[in-house]
Amino acid sequence: MNYKAGDLIKVKTKEGVYKGTYIPRKGNSIVIKLESGYNIGIDKNKIDNISLVRKQKKIKQKKEKIKQNNKLPTISILHTGGTIASKVDYRTGAVHSEFSPEEILRMFPELKEIANIRSRLIFQMFSEDMGPEHWEILAKEVKKEIEKKVDGIIITHGTDIIHYTSAALSFMLQNLPIPVLLVGAQRSSDRGSSDASLNLINASYFISKTSFNGVAICMHENTEDNSCLILPGTKTRKMHTSRRDAFKAVNDIPIAKVDYKKNIIENIKKIKENNESLISNIGFEKKIALIKIRPGFSHKELEFYKNYKGIIFEGTGLGHLAVSVLDKHTKEHKKTLDMIKKLSKKIPIFMASQCIFGRVDMNVYSSGRDLQEAGVIALEDMLSETAYVKLGWLLSFEKNQKKIKELMLKNIAGEISERTQLNEFL
Amino acid sequence: MNYKAGDLIKVKTKEGVYKGTYIPRKGNSIVIKLESGYNIGIDKNKIDNISLVRKQKKIKQKKEKIKQNNKLPTISILHTGGTIASKVDYRTGAVHSEFSPEEILRMFPELKEIANIRSRLIFQMFSEDMGPEHWEILAKEVKKEIEKKVDGIIITHGTDIIHYTSAALSFMLQNLPIPVLLVGAQRSSDRGSSDASLNLINASYFISKTSFNGVAICMHENTEDNSCLILPGTKTRKMHTSRRDAFKAVNDIPIAKVDYKKNIIENIKKIKENNESLISNIGFEKKIALIKIRPGFSHKELEFYKNYKGIIFEGTGLGHLAVSVLDKHTKEHKKTLDMIKKLSKKIPIFMASQCIFGRVDMNVYSSGRDLQEAGVIALEDMLSETAYVKLGWLLSFEKNQKKIKELMLKNIAGEISERTQLNEFL
Numbered sequence A, B: 001m002n003y004k005a006g007d008l009i010k011v012k013t014k015e016g017v018y019k020g021t022y023i024p025r026k027g028n029s030i031v032i033k034l035e036s037g038y039n040i041g042i043d044k045n046k047i048d049n050i051s052l053v054r055k056q057k058k059i060k061q062k063k064e065k066i067k068q069n070n071k072l073p074t075i076s077i078l079h080t081g082g083t084i085a086s087k088v089d090y091r092t093g094a095v096h097s098e099f100s101p102e103e104i105l106r107m108f109p110e111l112k113e114i115a116n117i118r119s120r121l122i123f124q125m126f127s128e129d130m131g132p133e134h135w136e137i138l139a140k141e142v143k144k145e146i147e148k149k150v151d152g153i154i155i156t157h158g159t160d161i162i163h164y165t166s167a168a169l170s171f172m173l174q175n176l177p178i179p180v181l182l183v184g185a186q187r188s189s190d191r192g193s194s195d196a197s198l199n200l201i202n203a204s205y206f207i208s209k210t211s212f213n214g215v216a217i218c219m220h221e222n223t224e225d226n227s228c229l230i231l232p233g234t235k236t237r238k239m240h241t242s243r244r245d246a247f248k249a250v251n252d253i254p255i256a257k258v259d260y261k262k263n264i265i266e267n268i269k270k271i272k273e274n275n276e277s278l279i280s281n282i283g284f285e286k287k288i289a290l291i292k293i294r295p296g297f298s299h300k301e302l303e304f305y306k307n308y309k310g311i312i313f314e315g316t317g318l319g320h321l322a323v324s325v326l327d328k329h330t331k332e333h334k335k336t337l338d339m340i341k342k343l344s345k346k347i348p349i350f351m352a353s354q355c356i357f358g359r360v361d362m363n364v365y366s367s368g369r370d371l372q373e374a375g376v377i378a379l380e381d382m383l384s385e386t387a388y389v390k391l392g393w394l395l396s397f398e399k400n401q402k403k404i405k406e407l408m409l410k411n412i413a414g415e416i417s418e419r420t421q422l423n424e425f426l
Helices: A087-092 A101-107 A109-113 A132-147 A162-172 A196-209 A299-307 A332-344 A366-373 A384-395 A401-408 B087-092 B101-107 B109-113 B132-147 B162-172 B196-209 B299-303 B332-344 B366-373 B384-395 B401-408
Strands: A008-013 A016-023 A029-034 A039-043 A047-054 A074-079 A116-121 A152-156 A179-183 A214-220 A228-232 A236-238 A247-249 A256-259 A264-267 A288-292 A310-315 A349-353 A376-378 B008-013 B016-023 B029-034 B039-043 B047-054 B074-079 B116-121 B152-156 B179-183 B214-220 B228-232 B236-238 B247-249 B256-259 B264-267 B288-292 B310-315 B349-353 B376-378
Touching: A008 A029, A016 A039, A074 A132, A074 A196, A101 A109, A101 A116, A109 A196, A132 A152, A132 A162, A152 A196, A162 A179, A162 A214, A162 A236, A162 A384, A179 A196, A196 A214, A196 A228, A196 A256, A196 A264, A214 A247, A228 A247, A288 A299, A288 A384, A288 B288, A299 A332, A310 A384, A332 A349, A332 A366, A349 A384, A366 A376, A384 A401, B008 B029, B016 B039, B074 B132, B074 B196, B101 B109, B101 B116, B109 B196, B132 B152, B132 B162, B152 B196, B162 B179, B162 B214, B162 B236, B162 B384, B179 B196, B196 B214, B196 B228, B196 B256, B196 B264, B214 B247, B228 B247, B288 B384, B299 B332, B310 B384, B332 B349, B332 B366, B349 B384, B366 B376, B384 B401
Parallel strands: A074 A116, A074 A152, A152 A179, A179 A214, A288 A310, A310 A349, A349 A376, B074 B116, B074 B152, B152 B179, B179 B214, B288 B310, B310 B349, B349 B376
Antiparallel strands: A008 A016, A008 A047, A016 A029, A029 A039, A214 A228, A228 A256, A236 A247, A256 A264, B008 B016, B008 B047, B016 B029, B029 B039, B214 B228, B228 B256, B236 B247, B256 B264
């Protein structure tokens, strides 16, 4: 093997010849990055021959002294990992974890005109590996940056659970004096189609011009590399596995549209002034469940959670699950209803909908009414993911069952929209 | 109490006077149906006075002899329940379960010009109470109707899990010689905004004109009461709790657009001819799980399913869950990976995505690759709900683990779209 990570190699198979940058990986495939930016894996058993085209080019990193511009706002970039921070990793197969302001400005020189950049590495992980403990650490780091009086914070973050993290920060830190934007990328920075640069620069541009305060997500508006949306921290969801515009506001409108190339910021939502002081309430009770309901759901699955501290159901339709006994096949349903009654005496149980869009309403049909009588509380138009995060957060400091139920239905960070009129359902 | 179900009453409270049809219900509220079609519940404690406006009008049901028209196709309507069949129920508070062809033609007189109608009542239930046993019964009833040589079948069905049922029928009955359309309604038939009539008539019109064969769902295209979409049986999802156009094709295009008022059928998908004979393979293994992954997921939740016959994960992003050990907070992840390795030796474990749209790809990131090495199989662009139904169906007749894995990745009823080109991810 005369090639190393980062070298350009040529791989011959019966089906064709592939040229690309070698990325060492476990498994039975040779992985190379094509010039197009795509990684492909080629089964080792199908390879006739691999040849070295060119050794990796050594990139000289000259240390450039960054000048501070007092006229520009200061933005802190907190790195947590994910595709957006994986430029070097993807190109060479190795991981660079410096993330100095110098390195960031080399990668995204446009930022020099927008803001003074500070940066720190908090984590180096893909977001699917993050858990509530990381949300707590991150919230504390955000708080530290706020205390340093920066004008805005950008958190680079893997996209898998970025919307869970944005909800967590929205609850743990309230009355933020500045914008805190989570920014991800669906394609790594060295791919032609990467969205990393546009998302990061648009986020910075938005921070430099806006009076918005709060937690939001900044991602592509569509698949053209122009505009980004600033999406509400508790009402956004990843709606596509791979598209650059995977993130959508759900049961809400975006906060703003940003296109730094055209100097455009279009406020979509009215920006509220904030004169209150920061509330930081950082904690998470992990022993809570998020259960997706399906036909054939068994009460025994529910029983497993009997020692948990709270449950969010992701029910069907307006907020249902099978609880009616109608024929010999539905005898199990009574056991489910009885189990819910039993559990709800000890722990709070809530209902969101697996439809994702729309509001739950448990007054319309008998299953909904029976569930309410058994103690299940309908969560209006709250996303199930946000509901899970909110419940874990609430339970970390509030032990009174009645209070928990009240607070779950109180709009704390934009997680519940007002039901403006009956006509909503037309 | 001088009023009964179906009587028009006037309810006086401090906040206002409400007039509507009385619907008896359990609980602390008086429920009336307003003229607009909305049901409202009024807290009994807040009511000053209830007065009778008018006794229920007796509707004379004259038995009309239906003439068969030999020039028209014959459609069998199989009722299973749900909002679409709740006209009489909602108006009077009582349940009429006749569902004779005569009654259907009285409710939807437009059908007379479209088809000869037969009908049978299979169930009388909201769909959230349906389970795999009901799918098996329904599949057998559909088969009976096919053997009677009808030209098409309409199944009226509650909307909550109509997409799970359409997937079940798609697998249990293959090579259908005729269209089998599931039709639901988001609003009951006596509401001004009801979608029941349009969905049912458009479904009938489509059947009368099309050469399509297979299982599909017929629901509103948008919130105007004009056109319906014929949606693919294994690639459709309820995407809104209450809108009339709640159903969307996911990772696929609709089969056709129908507007009977304008005599329009627009084929969107190419309709394949079917010269094969009907395969009926009716069964379902209930001991399978559908698990939605979330940050904080514990390996113990997975362990609960150790005696199950198969598992579908609804992972994050491209098909992930937390399995990397990166810091002291992620030690639990190894236990999850070990549990997956242990379980996957005995039972098949598959991965769909909670993003809903897009394709899973477990080759891009290390969590995906680690999960694949642990035995998890990526389900391409299959919906998690469809995957759950397919796995339960497969396990009812196939016991060979290797075969099950092969068949899960074989496109049997349109549940997997072809990955046509690399560019898909652009």
